[in-house]
Amino acid sequence: MDDHTRVTWLYLLKAKSDVLQIFLDFLKMVETQYKTVVKAVRSDNAPELKFVNLFKSKGIIAYHSCPETPEQNSVVERKHQHILNVARSLMFQSRVPEEYWGDCVLTAVFLINRLPTPLLKNKSPYEVLTSKKPNYTSLRVFGCLCYSSTSSKNRHKFQPRAKACIFLGYPSGYKGYKLLDLETKSIHISRNVVFHETIFPFSSRDSAGPFSDIFGSINESLIENDTKIVDSNIPVVVREAPILSEPPTVVNDSVNDSHEDSAPKSVPTASTSRSKRESKQPAHLKDYFCNLSRKGVQYPLSDYMSYDQLSTPYRAYICSVTKYSEPSSFFQAKKSDDWIKAMNAELQALEGTATWEICSLPSNKKAIGCKWVYKVKLNADGTLERYKARLVAKGYTQQEGVDFEDTFSPVAKMTTVKTLLAVAAAKKWSLYQLDISNAFLNGDLYEEIYMNLPPGYTPKEGEEIPPNAVCKLKKSLYGLKQASRQWFLKFRSTLLSLGFQQSHADHTLFVKKQQWQVHCCSCLCR
Amino acid sequence: MKKAFKLRDLGSLQYFFGLEVARSASGISVCQRKYALDILEETGMLACKPSAIPMEPSIKLVGDGAEPVINDSASYRRLVGKLMYLTITRPEITYAMNKLCQFTSAPKGSHMKATLKVLQYIKGTIGNGLFYSATSDFVLKRFTDADWASCRDSRRSTSGYCMFLGESMISWKSKKQQMASHSSAESEYRAMQYAVREIVWLVHLLTDLQVPQHAPVAFFCDSTTAIHIANNSVFHERTKHVELDCHIVRDRIMSGPIKILHVTTDLQLAYVFTKSLYPTQFKSIVGKMSLKYMPS
Numbered sequence: 058m059d060d061h062t063r064v065t066w067l068y069l070l071k072a073k074s075d076v077l078q079i080f081l082d083f084l085k086m087v088e089t090q091y092k093t094v095v096k097a098v099r100s101d102n103a104p105e106l107k108f109v110n111l112f113k114s115k116g117i118i119a120y121h122s123c124p125e126t127p128e129q130n131s132v133v134e135r136k137h138q139h140i141l142n143v144a145r146s147l148m149f150q151s152r153v154p155e156e157y158w159g160d161c162v163l164t165a166v167f168l169i170n171r172l173p174t175p176l177l178k179n180k181s182p183y184e185v186l187t188s189k190k191p192n193y194t195s196l197r198v199f200g201c202l203c204y205s206s207t208s209s210k211n212r213h214k215f216q217p218r219a220k221a222c223i224f225l226g227y228p229s230g231y232k233g234y235k236l237l238d239l240e241t242k243s244i245h246i247s248r249n250v251v252f253h254e255t256i257f258p259f260s261s262r263d264s265a266g267p268f269s270d271i272f273g274s275i276n277e278s279l280i281e282n283d284t285k286i287v288d289s290n291i292p293v294v295v296r297e298a299p300i301l302s303e304p305p306t307v308v309n310d311s312v313n314d315s316h317e318d319s320a321p322k323s324v325p326t327a328s329t330s331r332s333k334r335e336s337k338q339p340a341h342l343k344d345y346f347c348n349l350s351r352k353g354v355q356y357p358l359s360d361y362m363s364y365d366q367l368s369t370p371y372r373a374y375i376c377s378v379t380k381y382s383e384p385s386s387f388f389q390a391k392k393s394d395d396w397i398k399a400m401n402a403e404l405q406a407l408e409g410t411a412t413w414e415i416c417s418l419p420s421n422k423k424a425i426g427c428k429w430v431y432k433v434k435l436n437a438d439g440t441l442e443r444y445k446a447r448l449v450a451k452g453y454t455q456q457e458g459v460d461f462e463d464t465f466s467p468v469a470k471m472t473t474v475k476t477l478l479a480v481a482a483a484k485k486w487s488l489y490q491l492d493i494s495n496a497f498l499n500g501d502l503y504e505e506i507y508m509n510l511p512p513g514y515t516p517k518e519g520e521e522i523p524p525n526a527v528c529k530l531k532k533s534l535y536g537l538k539q540a541s542r543q544w545f546l547k548f549r550s551t552l553l554s555l556g557f558q559q560s561h562a563d564h565t566l567f568v569k570k571q572q573w574q575v576h577c578c579s580c581l582c583r
Numbered sequence: 584m585k586k587a588f589k590l591r592d593l594g595s596l597q598y599f600f601g602l603e604v605a606r607s608a609s610g611i612s613v614c615q616r617k618y619a620l621d622i623l624e625e626t627g628m629l630a631c632k633p634s635a636i637p638m639e640p641s642i643k644l645v646g647d648g649a650e651p652v653i654n655d656s657a658s659y660r661r662l663v664g665k666l667m668y669l670t671i672t673r674p675e676i677t678y679a680m681n682k683l684c685q686f687t688s689a690p691k692g693s694h695m696k697a698t699l700k701v702l703q704y705i706k707g708t709i710g711n712g713l714f715y716s717a718t719s720d721f722v723l724k725r726f727t728d729a730d731w732a733s734c735r736d737s738r739r740s741t742s743g744y745c746m747f748l749g750e751s752m753i754s755w756k757s758k759k760q761q762m763a764s765h766s767s768a769e770s771e772y773r774a775m776q777y778a779v780r781e782i783v784w785l786v787h788l789l790t791d792l793q794v795p796q797h798a799p800v801a802f803f804c805d806s807t808t809a810i811h812i813a814n815n816s817v818f819h820e821r822t823k824h825v826e827l828d829c830h831i832v833r834d835r836i837m838s839g840p841i842k843i844l845h846v847t848t849d850l851q852l853a854y855v856f857t858k859s860l861y862p863t864q865f866k867s868i869v870g871k872m873s874l875k876y877m878p879s
Binding site: 487560 | 717791
């Protein structure tokens with residue numbers, strides 16, 4: 058920057074080490090163009106700007122500001138601020154991507170050099186330097202849409218005569234404009250350009266806001282009708298069942314409030330072109346089930362699946378089945394209070410039914426492991442019933458002949474289930490689902506099995522656990538090799554005593570015939 | 584039962600073991616929409632291009648060959664295992680899965696590609712499932728078919744059958760036969776034998792469910808020769824090596840519980856369990872299978 062005329066030259070460097078060469082070129086340029094020599098250079102203390110040898114050989118005096126005192130270099134520092142201010146506003150107006158920052162800065166310097174300033178008695182730096190008035194007629198709005206004529210050599214008769222570009226500045230040494238081709242993203246220089254200075258292509262891409270794609274197809278009826286899918290053609294977002302009082306993840310106090318806020322009040326028009334910006338799901342959509350979103354997808358799922366044929370309660374059920382997730386390990390589960398509560402409940406239930414007693418492991422015995430398994434249980438209408446934690450023994454560590462003998466237990470065949478459904482449909486039987494709580498715990502255990510303490514087990518207050526403590530199992534526990542067999546034997550004997558008959562075709566099918574009524578029971582446990 | 588165990592009434596049947604059961608006045612539908620959706624999500628195929636058929640008929644998968652085994656064969660096994668469970672309500676992918684399962688020990692790139700094709704088909708038909716009509720009768724019908732020497736590696740045939748109770752499809756299978764056959768008629772005859780075993784069991788089961796079968800069960804087969812073999816001991820010269828266990832078909836026809844009828848190939852529903860078909864034929868057969876999109 059020249060102290061007298063305040064003309065600024067700006068060079069973009071690839072590396073800081075290039076600065077010496079650039080500075081030499083600059084000195085040459087000044088000598089040739091303005092028939093003068095640089096007498097003094099003022100800079101801050103940046104080591105790359107201390108060209109001691111060069112200054113000595115050219116007889117240039119170097120002034121440096123004191124350490125930590127940028128105000129001594131105020132002219133350049135202030136100019137730096139000015140350039141960035143202008144460059145920022147150019148960028149924000151045109152919304153060109155950040156990768157074109159260099160063009161913004163160069164254009165800013167070009168403009169500042171040609172703008173009148175009160176410091177120079179309302180003359181522009183350019184005018185003071187060259188004693189010529191700058192020509193303002195060639196100035197254009199940065200980042201605006203323009204059409205540059207395609208070269209007549211490279212086009213045939215039915216190719217477009219012009220292509221859409223963006224104006225990116227004034228190249229030095231050319232009487233033309235620097236343009237960015239919107240289609241190929243290549244930069245070229247052209248003089249045959251038509252400008253549309255009020256249109257900013259990059260800006261209009263974002264004008265609908267970052268959420269426009271998501272909200273594009275939701276309308277107001279979503280607010281009133283929570284579980285209803287809005288438009289059968291474009292079912293993008295399904296609101297989860299309103300009956301769910303608790304969210305499945307860590308309880309968040311603001312969840313209920315955000316239900317009101319999250320519904321969009323207005324529908325912005327979705328723009329047809331797509332922004333390149335990487336999109337994230339907005340935080341307030343976490344209460345929605347966005348599986349069917351058609352955003353940015355060529356073959357959206359909504360074309361092949363929709364819930365709009367389902368009755369409302371069934372849809373609520375299906376939505377909640379789709380939505381809940383379950384932790385897979387104790388370490389994941391212990392972060393959530395819901396699961397900790399569930400595990401405590403299970404431990405209490407197990408102790409309440411005297412499933413085990415705690416003792417030391419006898420020296421000639423081996424203990425088997427155990428782990429937690431987590432499950433979300435739903436009611437018939439899809440509402441959350443409870444978080445279920447189940448303690449299972451690691452049955453695969455059991456030894457045959459010592460810890461178990463027979464293990465076979467019949468499981469209902471899928472063909473049987475399908476046949477039952479087909480018959481039930483045609484005979485208009487009603488179908489019910491029953492769940493037997495802690496079914497396997499009903500089985501009696503005859504073998505002597507020791508199990509490690511469950512993860513997270515802490516004894517009650519005042520209770521001492523013996524050294525090398527294990528649980529001696531008294532009842533059959535989930536995961537034991539013989540658990541399903543013991544349970545099936547119990548189930549079978551109970552049903553037979555109730556008057557059911559075991560089918561010979563599928564041993565898991567039990568039938569009871571009464572007047573006008575047929576009861577079928579199928580055991581589905583694994 | 585309430586007295587014996589602590590019970591919880593889960594209401595009417597809606598969701599068990601990944602099967603979504605919906606009931607309306609017209610009948611019961613069973614589908615695995617959520618399960619299929621989960622598979623697609625795990626494999627990152629949610630946005631894939633859907634396909635009209637589960638398997639490309641022009642591609643013949645082989646186990647042997649120069650192609651290297653894929654690095655992550657465990658993932659192939661997992662995926663195929665998951666898709667196997669999906670065949671509970673998706674009979675139309677049964678053949679494809681049967682084929683793909685034969686390569687789990689050493690899966691190759693082409694097998695993985697074929698598995699992804701199945702996923703693409705699932706994506707296009709994600710809500711499909713079985714439909715059991717309320718207006719159906721209780722007559723058992725059976726279709727059997729075989730594809731002679733279809734396995735490129737062992738030259739064994741594939742047999743397939745499907746069984747209807749009235750309009751409802753309740754049982755189906757696609758299976759590589761345990762023995763190589765000399766002729767297509769022989770392989771069809773073997774296919775019948777698999778089906779007869781199943782039918783004997785199903786008649787028992789239906790009797791237990793208070794739906795006894797009075798008339799002989801109709802057996803549809805598109806091979807006239809196999810029908811002749813089943814009905815009479817003709818063609819001795821060409822069938823004398825057939826093991827006696829296959830002749831249970833003949834015994835059952837003699838003693839009455841089944842009868843065999845001829846059906847033309849375009850009405851042969853078991854076709855889809857023995858071959859991979861082109862879209863037009865595939866759609867026309869699957870359309871007859873009482874599969875339905877989830878009703879309200």
